[in-house]
Amino acid sequence: MITIQACLDGILLGILFALIAYGMALQWGVMNIINIAQGDLVILGGYIAYFMYLYGIHPAWGVIVSPIIMYFVGVGIYKLVINKVVDRDLFISILATFGISILFMQLMNFAFGADVVLANSGYGTTFLFDSNVVLPNSKIFSAFISILFAICLVIYMKKSKLGRAIRATAQNSRAAKILGVDTEKVYAATFGINAALCGVAGALISITFTIHPYMGLPYTIRSFMIVIVAGLGNLPGVALSGMGLGVFEEFADYILGTEFRIGSVFLLLVLILVYRRFKLSRKREYLK
Amino acid sequence: MNKNLILYVIILAFGLTAPFVFPAFKVQLSILCVLIILAVTWNIQGGEMGYNSFGNILFYGLGMYLCASVQVGMFFPLAEWTESGGEKTFVHTPAQFFQGMAVGLVVAAVVPTIVAGLIGYSILGLRGHYFAICTLGLGVAAGEISGGIEIIGAGQGFTTPPFPNVGGLEARGEFFYFCSFFALVLAFITIRAIYSTRFKLILNAIRDNEDKAEAMGIETMKYKIIGWMVSAFFCGLAGGIMGGLVGYIDSTDVAFDGREMGVFMVLMAILGGKGTLWGPIIGATVFHIFKEGFWTFFLGWQYVALGVLIVVIVIYFPEGIMGWLREKYPERFGEVVDEADRKAQVELK
Numbered sequence: 001m002i003t004i005q006a007c008l009d010g011i012l013l014g015i016l017f018a019l020i021a022y023g024m025a026l027q028w029g030v031m032n033i034i035n036i037a038q039g040d041l042v043i044l045g046g047y048i049a050y051f052m053y054l055y056g057i058h059p060a061w062g063v064i065v066s067p068i069i070m071y072f073v074g075v076g077i078y079k080l081v082i083n084k085v086v087d088r089d090l091f092i093s094i095l096a097t098f099g100i101s102i103l104f105m106q107l108m109n110f111a112f113g114a115d116v117v118l119a120n121s122g123y124g125t126t127f128l129f130d131s132n133v134v135l136p137n138s139k140i141f142s143a144f145i146s147i148l149f150a151i152c153l154v155i156y157m158k159k160s161k162l163g164r165a166i167r168a169t170a171q172n173s174r175a176a177k178i179l180g181v182d183t184e185k186v187y188a189a190t191f192g193i194n195a196a197l198c199g200v201a202g203a204l205i206s207i208t209f210t211i212h213p214y215m216g217l218p219y220t221i222r223s224f225m226i227v228i229v230a231g232l233g234n235l236p237g238v239a240l241s242g243m244g245l246g247v248f249e250e251f252a253d254y255i256l257g258t259e260f261r262i263g264s265v266f267l268l269l270v271l272i273l274v275y276r277r278f279k280l281s282r283k284r285e286y287l288k
Numbered sequence: 289m290n291k292n293l294i295l296y297v298i299i300l301a302f303g304l305t306a307p308f309v310f311p312a313f314k315v316q317l318s319i320l321c322v323l324i325i326l327a328v329t330w331n332i333q334g335g336e337m338g339y340n341s342f343g344n345i346l347f348y349g350l351g352m353y354l355c356a357s358v359q360v361g362m363f364f365p366l367a368e369w370t371e372s373g374g375e376k377t378f379v380h381t382p383a384q385f386f387q388g389m390a391v392g393l394v395v396a397a398v399v400p401t402i403v404a405g406l407i408g409y410s411i412l413g414l415r416g417h418y419f420a421i422c423t424l425g426l427g428v429a430a431g432e433i434s435g436g437i438e439i440i441g442a443g444q445g446f447t448t449p450p451f452p453n454v455g456g457l458e459a460r461g462e463f464f465y466f467c468s469f470f471a472l473v474l475a476f477i478t479i480r481a482i483y484s485t486r487f488k489l490i491l492n493a494i495r496d497n498e499d500k501a502e503a504m505g506i507e508t509m510k511y512k513i514i515g516w517m518v519s520a521f522f523c524g525l526a527g528g529i530m531g532g533l534v535g536y537i538d539s540t541d542v543a544f545d546g547r548e549m550g551v552f553m554v555l556m557a558i559l560g561g562k563g564t565l566w567g568p569i570i571g572a573t574v575f576h577i578f579k580e581g582f583w584t585f586f587l588g589w590q591y592v593a594l595g596v597l598i599v600v601i602v603i604y605f606p607e608g609i610m611g612w613l614r615e616k617y618p619e620r621f622g623e624v625v626d627e628a629d630r631k632a633q634v635e636l637k
Contacts, residue, residue, distance in 0.1 A: 034417055084603045090417040091340045095554065096602045102547065103595025110588075217428065224421055263432030269425040270411075277413040287418045 001132040006250040008135060014246025015143040016201055016208075018239045019150055020219055021226035023197035029232040030170040030190045031086050033093035037077075038223055039216030040104040041195050045070050045202025046211040047112050050119045053206075059119035062203035063145055067196035074195025078188045086187060101216060108213040119206045142204035149200050153193070154235065166190055170233075218262050225269045228276070228287075303473070307465045314461035318533055320576045321468035325475045325526040326549065327556035327568035329519040332479070334554065335562030336488060337515055338495030339412065343423025344523050345550035346430050347404060349543035351396035351524030352531035353440055356448040358395045359388035359532075370441040382452035389532065393467075396528030397521050404520035408513035415498070424546070431544030446537040464533045471529060475522045476569075482518065483565060491515060495563075547591075551598065552579075559601055561610025570609055 024038055048069055049062025081100060085093045123137035157163035168176040169186045177183050205211060226245060230237030245268075252264040273287070280286055307314045326348065333341040360369045364378040380388065407426075414422050440446055451460040482488065490511045493501040502508050527543070537543050544550075552575070560571020582593050607615070614621050 034421070081599055081603065091420055092602055092606065094340075094417060094420055095558075096599050098551065099595045099598030099602065101595070102551070102591055102598065105547075106589075106591035106595065221421075221425060221428070228418075257436070259436035260433060263429050263436065266425040266429035266432060270422055270429065273414055273418055273422045273425075274410040277410065277418075281413055286413065286415050288415075 001129065002254065004129070005133045006254055007247055008133065009139070010247030010250035011243045012135075012139045012143045012246070013249065014243035015146045015239070016204055016242075017219075017222050017226060017245055018242025019146040019197060020201045021223035021230075021238050021242055022150060022153070022235070023194035024220075024223040025227045025230075025232050025238060026166075026197075027190055027194045028227060030166055031082070031187050032090065033082065033085060034090060034097070034224070035194070036094055036097040036220050037101040037104060037216070038194075038198060039219030039221075040101050040108070041070065041074070041198035041216075042202040042205065042219045043211050043213065043216045044073070044104065044108060045199030046119075046206035047108060047202075048199065049203035049206045050112075050117055050211065053119035059121055059203070059207050060141070062119070062206065063200055066199035066203040068199075070199030070202075071192040071196040074192040074198075075188050077195070078191040082191055083184070083187065101220075105213050105216060112213065114213060116210045116212045117206075118210045121207045136208065138208045142208045145204060146201070149197070150235075150239075153197070162186070162189055218265060221266060221269055225265075225272060229272060300473075303469050307462050311458065311461075314458075314465050315533065316576070316580060318461070318465045318468040318529075320573065321465075321472040322526045322530050322533075323552065323556060323576055324569050324572040325468075325472050325522050326553040327560065327572040328475060328479055329522045330553040331557045331562055331564075331568045332491070332515050332519050334557055335564070335567070336483075336491040336495060337512065339415075339512070340420045340554070341423045341516075341519075342420055342546065342550055342554065343411075343426040344519055344553060345427045345544055345546055346423075347400035347520040347523035348527035348530075348549060349427075349430060349434070349539075349545075350400045350403065351527030352537055352543045353434065353446070354399055354524070355389070355392035355396035355528030356446055356531050356537055357440060358392040359385070359449055362388050362391060367439050370439060370444075370446055380449045380452060382454045385449055385452045388449065393525060393528045397525040400520040400524035400527075401517045404517045405513060408516050409509065412509065412512040412516060427544055427546045427550055431540040431546065434544065435539035441537070441539075445539075445542075448532055448535050448537060450535070464529060467529045468526070468533070471522070471525050475525075478518065478522075480565065487511065487514075492563075551594070555598060555601065557608075558606065559608055561608030561612075561614075564608075564610040567608055567610035574609070 020038065020042055024035065027033060027035055045062075045066045048066040049059045052062050052065065053059040077100065081096055082093075085096050121138045121141070123141060126135045126137055126140070127133070128135065157167065165176070165181045165186050166189065168179070168181055169183050169190075173183050176186075202211070222245060226238055226241045229241040229244075245265075248268065249261060249265060253261045256264060276287055306317055310317070326344070330341065330344055333339045333344070357366055359380075360366055360378075363380065363384050369378060411419070411422060411426070434440065451463070490501070490506055490508075493504070493506065494508050494512065498508055531537050531543070534542055556572040556575045557568040558571070559575055560569065561567030578597075579590075583590050586593065605612075
């Protein structure tokens with residue numbers, strides 16, 4: 001029974017990770033930057049929902065409010081910092097966003113305090129298999145909303161004018177520029193959409209799990225891991241590896257103990273990278 | 289060369305007399321020495337080799353835990369020591385303390401070197417940002433995992449043996465200052481020596497184009513691993529000294545502190561100018577002064593300042609102080625400047 005419980009928990013959790021990873025893949029593919037502050041954007045989105053909860057609004061509305069606010073936060077970050085690192089070495093973007101991440105962590109710590117908080121949705125729980133498997137309804141709700149947002153985004157990227165411009169820029173930014181795409185605007189919009197996705201994920205996390213100002217980095221690492229396993233622009237892959245990661249985490253939690261949960265995630269990243277490095281080195285290639 | 293010799297003598301003389309001239313700053317000066325060691329050794333990877341590592345903190349933390357564990361474990365049961373959480377049930381005699389410290393520092397330097405050699409083949413095969421993220425993961429994983437191990441204190445931390453009651457009140461600071469200063473001198477001499485050999489050229493070749501370096505018949509992997517082992521040796525040593533100096537080891541806040549030390553060493557090297565011998569030293573000194581000022585006067589806002597500082601340095605000042613000086617006074621760096629060409633360039637701008 002515990003296996004089914006861990007698998008179901010893991011899959012529902014993994015869908016959330018996949019949503020964050022989708023944003024990561026989007027900005028990585030389009031702008032060629034790796035955003036270490038991704039996880040902090042998630043946590044900030046979570047705090048927006050939490051504040052709505054404190055002021056008596058049902059936190060589920062955060063799913064709509066949080067991405068709108070986070071979109072503008074994302075565009076702001078882009079205009080201030082990211083637009084200066086887009087064309088440069090990837091390490092510059094890693095370090096610059098690491099700086100943003102530290103800044104955000106501390107500002108959130110000042111603004112919201114260092115307590116672990118949770119926005120109670122009051123959705124109750126579902127019992128399966130004679131009450132042996134317990135699923136909070138909020139988890140099911142969050143997985144459902146994640147899938148909904150992902151589908152909307154995919155359709156938007158396929159059909160809309162901005163979506164086409166984003167895909168064109170990802171393929172070849174110079175050619176897109178020549179053909180009249182305002183790449184600067186496309187980059188800003190991409191980063192904004194990424195931040196909005198983080199906002200949705202954060203609002204859902206604040207309902208289902210807990211949030212804390214310093215919890216951002218694990219989310220960044222998880223989404224990075226999902227993206228390198230799935231590859232850029234491989235959406236089913238992102239969803240699958242997200243769920244795989246979620247199940248792995250639940251099992252690591254169950255077998256090794258909660259104190260090793262985050263550690264095992266980071267260790268898994270190292271192992272995946274090393275595994276891929278050895279696999280490629282047989283052909284005298286390396287991860288690009 | 290002669291001018292350099294005078295400079296070294298002045299610095300050495302300053303280093304040897306500093307704790308007596310500025311007795312109030314002994315701890316700060318020891319921390320500065322440790323910071324310089326970290327920056328200079330990071331520069332072997334980040335500056336010379338082009339492998340931007342966030343993972344050197346792994347060796348620093350490992351050295352810190354190893355030194356303290358050996359120092360305690362040589363004479364007392366380690367598990368009971370950490371269980372008592374620093375209560376003075378076991379007291380080191382002065383002889384035990386110094387013996388333990390000496391053996392501990394050797395272990396703290398050697399074991400990380402071996403670890404670097406063992407994992408080097410796997411990790412250093414990654415390039416560019418994959419290497420950066422992988423080492424970042426390695427550092428955080430080490431912190432999280434060591435925070436779950438009971439025998440070294442788990443979440444409640446590890447109190448290192450208190451300094452024995454010998455030689456008056458000033459003795460503790462002077463002891464740790466000279467430890468860190470001699471470690472720094474050792475690190476500087478080693479790194480200067482290896483930078484004057486073919487080794488540095490090979491590292492630079494790896495940075496500029498690894499595939500071509502391999503095609504020229506250089507066994508790049510061997511040199512990358514050796515470079516990482518040199519870094520690991522001094523990071524471990526610095527960690528061991530720092531553990532004794534701080535007196536308390538926590539897994540994520542002191543030892544594997546990716547948010548402070550792990551970023552500091554990168555930042556100091558970039559601020560000073562990576563890929564130069566003196567750059568990281570200047571960068572570390574400037575950074576330490578800045579940091580102490582901020583940590584004292586704007587307590588609580590230090591991480592905000594740190595975040596802003598990282599962004600500003602990385603975006604607007606990536607060449608560092610040495611790079612800026614080099615642009616301004618190229619003659620001093622032994623570059624031959626064609627005056628006519630330079631003027632023409634200025635006019636073009």
